[in-house]
Amino acid sequence: MQKLIEANLYRSDLIPINGKLVERYNKCLKTLGFKQTKLTKFNIDGIGWSPEIAEERKDDHYLNHGDANPHGIIITPLQKNKPIYLPYHSFDRELMKQVFFTYENEIKDITRDSAICLDFDQKIDVFYNPLDILKYNKVIVSFRLIEDLDKIQEQQYQLIEEFNRNYNFIEEDIQKKLLQSAKRYGDLRNRTLKLKDLEFETNSFYTRSFKGVYLLRDFIKPILIFEDIDTYKEAIKDTEYDVLIYHVAQPELMEKLRDYIIIQCDLEAIVNTPKYKRIKKFELAQSLETPDHPIKEILTNTSLFKSYLNKLDMEVRIRVMSVELYLEKLERSNVYKLEDIVDQSLYFALHKPHSSLSAQNHDLVNKLLINIAPKDVLFLYWYDKEAFYRAYDSWDESLREWVIDIIRNNI
Structure with missing residues (x-):
């Protein structure tokens, strides 16, 4: 990962936490019902997740109480617009944008001497079966301050009211309580410490619940797409809901997505794009065993690329070049069938979200497509960084350098 780090492509926008902020973070963990960290310094992302604490716990989702109860932590206003490196839902980034848009000034004020615990409540205490995902309609974001600072504020108001009543201002006991509260918490009277719940509407989304599920809800009929085969097998037993259910590896899924005008693929157009060139080069690289x-160098030098392409076994060569071979044959006759010539996984990788989709659904479908056919290294980095990092570890050192150049040239 060192080269990714040097290229600022590996969790490069985390916020360092140390000193007093560690103490506040631990208070948030305790408030949320989690074990406190023993680390004295670590980093966090936009939702308060820390890779170092995840490593300490051996649990990437240490801010969750089960699949149905995720949480977040705001400890500094610097978290605004920061990346969320391991979002539990595809809408987490938009949700946090709404939080900061609504309460930016309040967050700046509160985090001067406190921190905010976030509860993401979809009104489901626990998931019992995979189709419970369909109940996900909205998320209520509620806020809790460490040490109940908002309640301390109410106590100060009550003390002041009591102090001003009749001749209570001469009562030493009331004076003492006021001074003690002011010394410990400061004067809280003019601060906004009560944050009303926010309601966030969900539509189509991806969740890591049930080992990864896509819910496409904006189309002819809801579609559930499962990454885990066992969860998929369990889901198809449920006949209560009128919903289409697929496993991510089913070829029929791509056909249905095209029928529902969710994805599209124009081979004649895409063959001239940088996307196609990236995929073809990556396909060749994956086919090389012991290159000299x-x-x-092979992928960036046209002569070398052609040389190694011609050294491949005929079957592999045809697979790598199957799209161009098909288009050449199509110019001569329309009797040729795409499925007989073009490699299926390569064809799937060349699809893109339909132009009619909203920006949010566009990103979601791109994530789904790269999950189905992870052949575009740039899109894999953009839409599924964890999968990208896993794949990166398995690549040849020189291939890694090529991939880094591809990403840096497209930032």
């Missing part, structure tokens, strides 16, 4: 040249 560095892979980066």
Whole structure:
């Protein structure tokens, strides 16, 4: 990962937490019902998740009480617009944008000497079966301050009211209580410490619940797409809901997505795009066993690329070039069938979200497509960083260099 780190492509926008902020973070963990960290310094992202604490706990989702109860922590206003590196839902970034848009000034004020615990409540205490995902309609974001600072504020108001009543201002006991509260918490009278719940509407989304599920809800009929085969097998037993259910590896899924005008693929158009060139080069790189040249050099030098392409076994060569072979044959006759010539996974990788989709659904479908056919290294980095990092570990060092150049040239 060192080269990714040096290229600022590996969790490069985290916020360092140390000193007093560690103490506040631990108070948030305790408030939310989690074990406190023993680390004295760590980093957090936009939702308060820390890779170091996740490593300490051996649990990437240490801010969750089960699949149905995720949480967040705001400890500094610097979290505004920061990336969320391991979102539990595809809408987490938009949700946090709404939180900061609504309460930016209050967050700046509160985090001067406190921190905010976030509860994301979809009115489901626990999931019992995979189709419970369909109940996800909205998320209520509620806010809790560490040490109940908002309640301390109410106590100060009550003390002041009591102090001003009749001749109570001469009562030493009331004076003492006021002074003690002011010394410990400061004067809280003019601060906004009560944050009303926010309601966030959900539509189509991805969730890590049940080992990964896509819910496409904005189309002819709801579609549930499962990443885990066992969860999929359990889901198809449920006949209560009128919903289409697929496993992510089913070829029929792509056909249904095209029928529902969710995805599209124009081979004649895409063959001239950078996306196609990236995918073809990556496909060649994956097919090379013991090249005499560095892979980066092979992929960036046209002569070397052609040379190694011609050295491949005929079957592999046809697979790598199957799209162009199909288009060439199509110019001569329309009797040729795409499925007989074009490699299926390559064809799937060349699809894109339909132009009619909203921006939010566009990103979601791109994530789904890269999950189905992870052949575009740039889109894999953009839409599924964890999968990208896992794949990166398995690549040749020279291939890694080529991939880093591809990403840096497209930022």
